[in-house]
Amino acid sequence: MTIHTVEIPEDSEIFGKTVGAFASFGYSAAVRSHGHLFIAGTIGRRPDSTIPDDIEEQTEIAIRKLQEILRLEGLDLSALVDVTSYHV
Numbered sequence: 510m511t512i513h514t515v516e517i518p519e520d521s522e523i524f525g526k527t528v529g530a531f532a533s534f535g536y537s538a539a540v541r542s543h544g545h546l547f548i549a550g551t552i553g554r555r556p557d558s559t560i561p562d563d564i565e566e567q568t569e570i571a572i573r574k575l576q577e578i579l580r581l582e583g584l585d586l587s588a589l590v591d592v593t594s595y596h597v
Contacts, residue, residue: 511542511543512540512541512542513540513541513542514537514539514540515537515538515539515540515541515546515578515581515582516537516538517531517538517577517578517581521556521577522556523556523573523574523576523577524556524574524577525555525556525557525558526556526557526558527554527555527556527558531549536549537549538551538578539578539582541582546578546579546582546584546588548575548578548579551571551574551575551578552567552570552571553566553567553568553569553570553571554570555570564596572586575589
């Protein structure tokens, strides 16, 4: 079984300081296995690590992060099959 772990570059403008959270919490941004890309949960935290007060900006940031992960794998939002979104 071939598994490819997607690594977010340390100098990512989209993820900024938050890229270190993957290592801190011991998980990958995404994993490709058997032709499928599984993306870990993304949150609406700004690149400077602050969290916006409003849901609109948080959602926009989370989607930009999804787009960046997809871009790194040569994909775009049209490749998504299923998205689960939690709002608290």
